[in-house]
Amino acid sequence: MPALFLGHGTPMNTLADNRYTQAWHRLGLSLPRPRAILAVSAHWYVDGVAVTAMEKPETIHDFGGFPQALFDIRYAAPGSPALAARVQELLLPLAVSADHSWGLDHGTWSVLAHVYPAADIPVVQLSIDRRQPASFHYELGKRLSSLRDEGILIVGSGNVVHNLRVMTREAEATAYDWAGRFEQSVKKHLLRHEHEALIAFEKLDPEALLAVPTPEHYLPLLYVISTQQEDEAVSFPLEGIDMGSLSMLSVAIGNT
Numbered sequence: 001m002p003a004l005f006l007g008h009g010t011p012m013n014t015l016a017d018n019r020y021t022q023a024w025h026r027l028g029l030s031l032p033r034p035r036a037i038l039a040v041s042a043h044w045y046v047d048g049v050a051v052t053a054m055e056k057p058e059t060i061h062d063f064g065g066f067p068q069a070l071f072d073i074r075y076a077a078p079g080s081p082a083l084a085a086r087v088q089e090l091l092l093p094l095a096v097s098a099d100h101s102w103g104l105d106h107g108t109w110s111v112l113a114h115v116y117p118a119a120d121i122p123v124v125q126l127s128i129d130r131r132q133p134a135s136f137h138y139e140l141g142k143r144l145s146s147l148r149d150e151g152i153l154i155v156g157s158g159n160v161v162h163n164l165r166v167m168t169r170e171a172e173a174t175a176y177d178w179a180g181r182f183e184q185s186v187k188k189h190l191l192r193h194e195h196e197a198l199i200a201f202e203k204l205d206p207e208a209l210l211a212v213p214t215p216e217h218y219l220p221l222l223y224v225i226s227t228q229q230e231d232e233a234v235s236f237p238l239e240g241i242d243m244g245s246l247s248m249l250s251v252a253i254g255n256t
Contacts, residue, residue, distance in 0.1 A: 002256050005251040034153035036080045056079060160186050162211075176245055
């Protein structure tokens with residue numbers, strides 16, 4: 001299977017028909033059908049590593065201030081206790097909790113609602129341990145890379161540039177210079193297979209900490225790129241800055 005990082009942007013994209021959602025939909029049509037999906041979302045950022053292990057994960061509306069139509073969304077994909085157990089096995093001796101309280105948050109379902117709108121593929125979420133450095137998350141992804149050979153689609157969901165404090169809601173907002181530079185730097189290093197530079201993301205640009213003021217939206221990228229083989233292609237199904245300071249860059253590892 002390929003592996004994907006999807007820049008999810010605002011939760012309102014769930015309800016939208018725009019160039020972002022159309023690109024996600026095209027991905028779903030072009031990908032080989034996965035046996036299941038392992039999702040790493042920016043929005044499950046907690047102490048410790050856990051994996052959702054329930055048969056029927058709930059749709060979590062982990063936000064506020066949006067229209068009721070967004071809260072009415074249900075992405076009723078089944079879970080996969082078997083995949084959860086496989087993740088635990090691959091990450092041994094690291095202790096990975098089997099979680100029955102989380103579910104699917106909007107980092108996962110806002111994009112999968114367009115990639116796989118039928119919600120008929122099992123989905124398991126893996127948490128991001130906020131206590132750990134970027135290198136830890138990259139290494140975890142490497143240990144999970146064999147899942148791709150088992151028919152599992154690994155999906156990271158976040159934004160490589162994510163600064164809500166300075167975003168604008170103007171329809172055609174111009175990207176901040178530092179936001180555009182950071183996105184292009186990420187692309188350059190991905191094309192060169194320079195993963196060490198991407199792990200040390202704080203050094204990618206003099207204003208990197210404006211692009212990534214907190215790491216949770218960037219780290220899902222590392223889980224995806226760490227599965228890349230030396231001769232595997234990388235492509236960008238989608239790119240561009242939304243609202244001035246949200247990168248919508250999507251990254252595909254392998255053939256899509």
